Amino acid sequence: MTVIPHDQLPRLSADEVDNTVERPGERAPLVLGGKDLTDVTDTVTSITLRKTPKAWYVAFAFSLMLLSLLGITVGYLVTTGVGVWGNNQPVAWAFDIVNFVFWVGIGHAGTLISAILFLFRQKWRTGINRFAEAMTIFAVMCAGIFPALHVGRPWLAYWLFPIPNQMGMWPQFRSPLLWDVFAVSTYAAVSLLFWYVGMIPDLATLRDRSTSKIKQLVYGAFSLGWTGSNRHWHRFEKAYLLLAALATPLVLSVHSVVSFDFATSQVPGWHTTIFPPYFVAGAVFGGFAMVLTLAIPARQFFGLKDIITRRHIDNMCKVLLGTGLIVAYAYGVEFYIAWYSQSHFEQFHFLNRIGGPYGWAWACMTFCNVVAPQFLWSKRVRGNLAAVMAVAMFVNIGMWFERFVIIVGGLHRDFLPSSWGMYMPTWVDLGMLAGSFGLFFTMFLLFCRYLPMVAMAEVKTVMPESHPHEGPHVNRHRFDYWPDERDAMPPMKKGEATQNIRDWTGL
Amino acid sequence: MATTSRTSTTHAPPPEVTRAGHVPRYERAAGELELEAEVLAGYLAEFENVDAIMTAAEKVRDAGYRRWDVHSPFPIHGMDDAMGIRPTILPWLVATGGVLGLLGGLALQIFANAIDYPLFISGKPLVSLPAFIPVIFECTIAGAAFTAVFGMLVLNKLPMLYNPLFKSERFRRVTSDRFFVVIDATDPNFDEKQTLQLLQSLNPIAIERFED
Numbered sequence: 001m002t003v004i005p006h007d008q009l010p011r012l013s014a015d016e017v018d019n020t021v022e023r024p025g026e027r028a029p030l031v032l033g034g035k036d037l038t039d040v041t042d043t044v045t046s047i048t049l050r051k052t053p054k055a056w057y058v059a060f061a062f063s064l065m066l067l068s069l070l071g072i073t074v075g076y077l078v079t080t081g082v083g084v085w086g087n088n089q090p091v092a093w094a095f096d097i098v099n100f101v102f103w104v105g106i107g108h109a110g111t112l113i114s115a116i117l118f119l120f121r122q123k124w125r126t127g128i129n130r131f132a133e134a135m136t137i138f139a140v141m142c143a144g145i146f147p148a149l150h151v152g153r154p155w156l157a158y159w160l161f162p163i164p165n166q167m168g169m170w171p172q173f174r175s176p177l178l179w180d181v182f183a184v185s186t187y188a189a190v191s192l193l194f195w196y197v198g199m200i201p202d203l204a205t206l207r208d209r210s211t212s213k214i215k216q217l218v219y220g221a222f223s224l225g226w227t228g229s230n231r232h233w234h235r236f237e238k239a240y241l242l243l244a245a246l247a248t249p250l251v252l253s254v255h256s257v258v259s260f261d262f263a264t265s266q267v268p269g270w271h272t273t274i275f276p277p278y279f280v281a282g283a284v285f286g287g288f289a290m291v292l293t294l295a296i297p298a299r300q301f302f303g304l305k306d307i308i309t310r311r312h313i314d315n316m317c318k319v320l321l322g323t324g325l326i327v328a329y330a331y332g333v334e335f336y337i338a339w340y341s342q343s344h345f346e347q348f349h350f351l352n353r354i355g356g357p358y359g360w361a362w363a364c365m366t367f368c369n370v371v372a373p374q375f376l377w378s379k380r381v382r383g384n385l386a387a388v389m390a391v392a393m394f395v396n397i398g399m400w401f402e403r404f405v406i407i408v409g410g411l412h413r414d415f416l417p418s419s420w421g422m423y424m425p426t427w428v429d430l431g432m433l434a435g436s437f438g439l440f441f442t443m444f445l446l447f448c449r450y451l452p453m454v455a456m457a458e459v460k461t462v463m464p465e466s467h468p469h470e471g472p473h474v475n476r477h478r479f480d481y482w483p484d485e486r487d488a489m490p491p492m493k494k495g496e497a498t499q500n501i502r503d504w505t506g507l
Numbered sequence: 508m509a510t511t512s513r514t515s516t517t518h519a520p521p522p523e524v525t526r527a528g529h530v531p532r533y534e535r536a537a538g539e540l541e542l543e544a545e546v547l548a549g550y551l552a553e554f555e556n557v558d559a560i561m562t563a564a565e566k567v568r569d570a571g572y573r574r575w576d577v578h579s580p581f582p583i584h585g586m587d588d589a590m591g592i593r594p595t596i597l598p599w600l601v602a603t604g605g606v607l608g609l610l611g612g613l614a615l616q617i618f619a620n621a622i623d624y625p626l627f628i629s630g631k632p633l634v635s636l637p638a639f640i641p642v643i644f645e646c647t648i649a650g651a652a653f654t655a656v657f658g659m660l661v662l663n664k665l666p667m668l669y670n671p672l673f674k675s676e677r678f679r680r681v682t683s684d685r686f687f688v689v690i691d692a693t694d695p696n697f698d699e700k701q702t703l704q705l706l707q708s709l710n711p712i713a714i715e716r717f718e719d
Binding site for chain 1: 659
């Protein structure tokens with residue numbers, strides 16, 4: 001049996017190893033290109049530490065342009081009043097709430113990747129979790145703008161919080177809108193903590209790798225003096241696990257609470273118990289589409305193909321397909337329940353959803369969210385980045401329309417035909433929607449430039465180098481797709497496999 | 508059957524001991540006063556891979572040291588046992604934080620909507636627990652999550668922006684690809700010569716004295 005030392009293994013690039021195939025009993029490699037620990041550090045830190053590429057400035061200028069549109073529209077609205085929106089009676093909730101729900105939903109994929117996939121030991125999450133978490137935070141920032149403006153007098157938006165005041169008044173804690181305030185602000189805070197805590201070791205890497213004094217000082221301050229001490233890692237990992245365990249029910253609660261805004265009302269099409277799970281699945285669905293939208297260009301542009309591999313894209317496509325099916329099922333169940341309820345108003349609402357004046361929005365939603373993801377059943381489509389990007393774009397659009405269909409579609413035809421109406425967005429509505437993307441992309445570009453885009457410390461734990469190869473500490477479960485390495489392992493002794501499974505599962 | 512050992516073959520003879528952050532007297536600026544005598548703060552030994560550091564950690568543990576640590580770019584599975592670290596009390600703190608958050612959320616709502624400003628909404632009881640659940644839940648999560656993060660930082664004595672280890676140029680690779688055993692000079696077992704011998708016996712690729 002020939003033995004090839006680890007450092008002499010053939011260096012294979014992302015294109016040469018197909019880590020999307022499944023080999024029973026083996027773990028697919030998650031870092032390709034023959035990268036070792038040093039290479040991972042180099043690849044990720046160089047994104048931050050090298051000179052700013054020109055293309056970044058171009059993208060940043062474009063984002064700033066969109067962001068200034070947000071500034072203009074918000075400034076105009078604050079100085080003039082919410083009448084500049086197209087909201088009216090009966091459509092009192094329109095683009096503002098559509099955008100709010102859309103952006104909050106986007107955030108959910110980040111927490112799903114960082115928390116739920118962590119609890120399920122999905123090791124591929126390490127390649128994408130950092131920027132998915134960043135995406136969560138920026139999406140929640142975008143979301144927060146809209147309800148704050150929707151209150152009408154944004155300078156009094158602090159009334160939403162239980163702050164003692166001269167009027168002796170408190171918020172109404174039995175209102176789902178108040179629950180929303182707590183859910184979204186807790187979500188924003190916990191997501192920020194989760195993101196930052198996970199980033200401390202990587203900020204320390206940037207501190208130790210940067211040569212400029214200013215960078216050393218800034219990264220040094222934010223990395224809090226991290227030394228990679230195992231006594232620290234021990235508590236760090238415990239804290240991270242607990243945060244994941246806390247963030248999991250939290251993320252499920254956030255969109256459930258958002259859906260209560262609708263479900264606790266009497267409006268036909270809103271007043272339904274399917275909303276919480278349906279909203280959560282939809283949020284994850286839309287969020288994964290956004291992760292793909294960002295990940296595919298980012299891995300090309302920043303040279304991360306060996307860390308965000310084909311397998312990562314493939315897995316994300318599968319999540320997208322799975323959650324898409326749940327969403328499609330929920331769409332169907334809504335229609336069934338409307339018929340089954342024998343409620344005249346419910347039945348009218350759902351017929352009106354297809355055949356009413358906003359039927360085109362329903363058709364758009366159905367095509368984007370139900371039809372488009374079906375292409376992901378094919379492995380060839382999942383392997384074609386342009387096709388994946390196209391599906392993700394459809395889902396981004398479709399999920400925005402889903403909220404439009406629910407909110408505007410629910411309000412424009414309610415119980416009394418005398419109070420029916422139509423909604424048309426104004427330029428301020430459209431400008432604010434585009435501007436919120438400006439805020440999102442600006443924040444994301446700043447993040448890519450100045451913060452570690454990939455969780456280096458976490459990626460390293462899923463590499464073969466993170467486990468002992470020799471001596472008494474060998475972990476025999478670390479088989480991967482390089483046959484030479486597997487053959488280099490001495491044959492197992494009798495009973496060793498059972499013992500390993502016992503050690504592994506703790507049973 | 509031949510197996511190559513990547514840990515042992517490359518590391519004979521024992522490495523030379525260098526000093527971290529030490530500026531020789533002749534390189535200091537003329538007239539620069541040495542305000543404090545530099546005190547030996549400990550030794551650091553550098554290792555190349557996980558195999559070596561695991562074995563080294565077990566030996567240092569068995570030699571009875573207490574004020575020592577292993578530094579690595581990522582958490583190493585099994586290192587807690589190899590070092591003999593006892594489980595942290597953090598989960599208990601987090602549970603406490605969660606319970607306080609829960610009670611806080613409940614108290615806030617009862618005080619605000621039933622005591623300080625009784626608010627009647629469609630004939631519902633003032634203390635309507637089912638409607639209070641979402642906020643109580645969020646407060647519980649927030650209390651626990653904040654405790655998890657700040658409890659971890661406090662237990663780890665972070666932020667600690669000054670650390671004599673940062674004087675070592677070699678130690679900067681700890682956040683990238685190298686592994687270190689650090690034995691603190693304040694350890695009761697610490698002896699300038701014997702500790703050095705122990706570290707040399709572990710076959711590190713380098714040993715440094717670091718001073719405070």
